[in-house]
Amino acid sequence: MNVAILNTDAGGGAGIAATRLHKGLMDRGVSSSFVYMRGEPFDGTCCLKAPGSLDADFFLRYIWQMDRSRGGKTLVDLMYSESMQALPGLLKDADVVSAHWVSQFASIEALYALRRAGKPLVWTLHDENVYTGVCHYRNGCEGHLDGCRRCPQVTAEYRPLVEAVFRAKATHLPTDAIFVCPSQWIAAEARRSRLLGGCRIEVIPNGVDVGVFHPDGREEARRALGFSPEDRVILFGAWSLEDRRKGADLLLEAIRIMARYPAPAQAISLGQLKGITFGSGGEIAADIPMLCLGPLPPGERLAMAYRAADVLALPSREDNLPNVMIEALACGTPVVATRVGGIPDAVRDGETGFLASAEDAPGFAAALLRVLFHGGIDRAQCRRRALACYDLREQAQRYEALFSEALSAREAYAPPAKPDMAAEVSALLLPDLLSAAVNDIYYNSEDTLMLQNHIRRFAALAPLWHTKRQYILFGSGLRGRITLGLARNQISFIVDNDPAKWGTELAGVAVYPPEKLLECADPFIFITPLKADAIKLQLQGMGYTEFRNFKALSLYGQEA
Incomplete structure (x- = not known):
């Protein structure tokens, strides 16, 4: 049995969990491949870095600039890149596909194509993205129960995109896929969701290597990190310390509150409080001495930090089954956490x-x-809990059994062909990608290679534009010429307020007065000049409200 484990990143919580599963399966003699797009795995055995298509890097570079969220982690990690349309060919030798966190890596259509090719799909839910439109954590929103219509977490211009992604998932989600949930919480949420409510849900917690994460050598670990026996050490870590969802600000506030408490006992002083942090994002300025270890791979040095700590602080606002929690318990370290998620x-x-x-x-x-x-928490009991519930060997055994079951039943379901909705989703994103490209070239105008690359990428994306819309440029200056160079075949005509330009052509595209817009039934207008406020008012006076403005900051540092 050949298993392909898919995850966007080699790092991050989901990437580490997926890589561990890959290693656990190989230790059991299963032929497993870990297929990823970014980063470097902490264990590179049988790992395949997937190639992207022509526009993949460009798409992923600019999607991060399009976050319009109002709370949850929304629209930051979209399940669409055009980078993995060749996924069935890449995984042609796999018998079973184990998908994990695949945003920006594989679209729902690509996964559906794998299922149509006869490959069983087992999909692990590391967050809520599979059963929502674009949210990875819902921030309390219940819109996924009703098609993610009128999404409250994004501004109005992005709501059609959210609904389109949800429709694509509803259309292409293989009904016989097995969805694995690391926690009881996310299993309950999946079962009540509109998209997964009728699907098979299994709960298999993530596991850790209990031979690496163990409690032995606690005194040596404390000495190695510079702590005395009297110190009381709080550990806080995350892949990114700056992720608001992980609650670093709540921990800092708790530490400030602790500093104002009276000493709990005459023999102990709050001056003995110390802290350890690990993860990207720099140091945390707390009211107690903090040892910053920086990013740590999941190995012996990370385990040493857990052993040295008296407690792991986990003040998450939203979470599933954090790796740091089960790693700490495996090292015998108690956890103080918020009562959220799993x-x-x-x-x-x-x-x-x-x-x-x-x-x-x-x-x-x-x-x-x-x-x-x-006191009151037995470190040995923490270790026992990890051994009973979060041993990687048990996790790998259960996944192997599930893969074997899925493989034996793969002929029972023959999904029909369905319309590809990737074009609709991508078309909704293209104006933002075009805007980002124009700004990039505008501020780096001497970079000819950059211009050529952008033109090639948009040529590859051209079939995805809405064919029924008229795309019109307002402005024929430098930024208008750059925009035209990127999307010439999509631009119907140009309008400009300068009468001297009326009746002329720019790269073969005619220039008209603004009144020409009144002849268009459904135009999409790109405003290209830096100083666009007056043009916006002009268009609004003509009755148009749907347009995109390519301004970021003016060359003089003032908002255009």
Whole structure:
């Protein structure tokens, strides 16, 4: 049995979990390949870095600039890149596909094509993106139960995009795919969702190598990191310390509250509080001494940090089954966490740590003090919990059984061909990508190679533009000429307020007065001059509200 494990990144929480599963399967003798697009795996055995298509890097570079979220992590990681349309060919030798976090890597159509090719699909939910439009965490929104219509987390101009992605998932989601949930929480959410409510849901927690993450050598670890036996050490870590969802600001507030508490006992001083952080994003400025270890791969040095700590702080606002939580428990380290998502699966209040309400910094501070100065949590019990529930060997065994079952039943479902909706989704994004490209070239106008690359990429994307719309440029200056160079075949005509340009052509495209717009039934107008406010008012006076403005900052540093 050949298994292909797909994940966008080799790093990050999902990437590390998927790579661990890959290693666990290989240790059991399963032929497994880890297929990814970015980063470098901590264990590079049998790993394949997938090639992107012509526009993949361009798409991924600019999609990050399009975040219009108002709360949750929305539109940052879209499940569309045109980079993996060749996925069936790349995985032709795989018997089973194990998809994990595949945003920006594989569209729902690409995964559906794999299923039509006869390959069973087992999809692990590392967050909520599979059953929502574009959200990875919903921030309390229930719109996914009703097609993600009128998404409250994005501005109005991006709501059609959210709905289009949801429709694409509803159209192409293979009904016989098996969805694996690392936590009971996300399993319950998947079962009540509109997209996955009728699908098979299995709960298999992520695992860790309990031979690497173990409690032995705690005193040596504390000495190696410079802590005395009297110190009380709080550990906080994440792939990105700047991710607001992970709650670093809540921990800092809890530490400030702790500093104002009276000493819990005469023999202990709050001056003994110390901290350790790991992850990208730099140092955290706290009211206690902090040891910043920076990004750490999941190996011995990370395990040493867990052993040295008296408690792991996990103040997440939203989370599934964080790797740091099960790694800490495997090292015998108690966890103080917020009562959100799948965290209560592992953190049993009063048994393996303590739970506080989300956003409750005073409650979180009290729970930290309880562990640090009052004890009550048996480190051996934390280890026992990890061995019983989060052993990588058990996880790999259960996945192998599931893959074998899926493989034996693969002929029972023959999905029909369905219309490809990737063009609709991509067309909604193209104006933003074009805007980003114009700004890039405008501020780097001497880079001829950059201009050529952008033109080639937009030529590749040309079939995805809405064929029924009229795209019109307002302005024939430098930025108008750049825009035309990128999307000449899509531009119907140009309008300009300068009468001297009326009746002329720019690269074969006619220039008209603005009144020409009144002849168009459904125009999409790109405003190209830097100083665009007056043109916006002019267009609004003509009755047009749907247009994109290619301004970022003027060359003089003032908003255009």
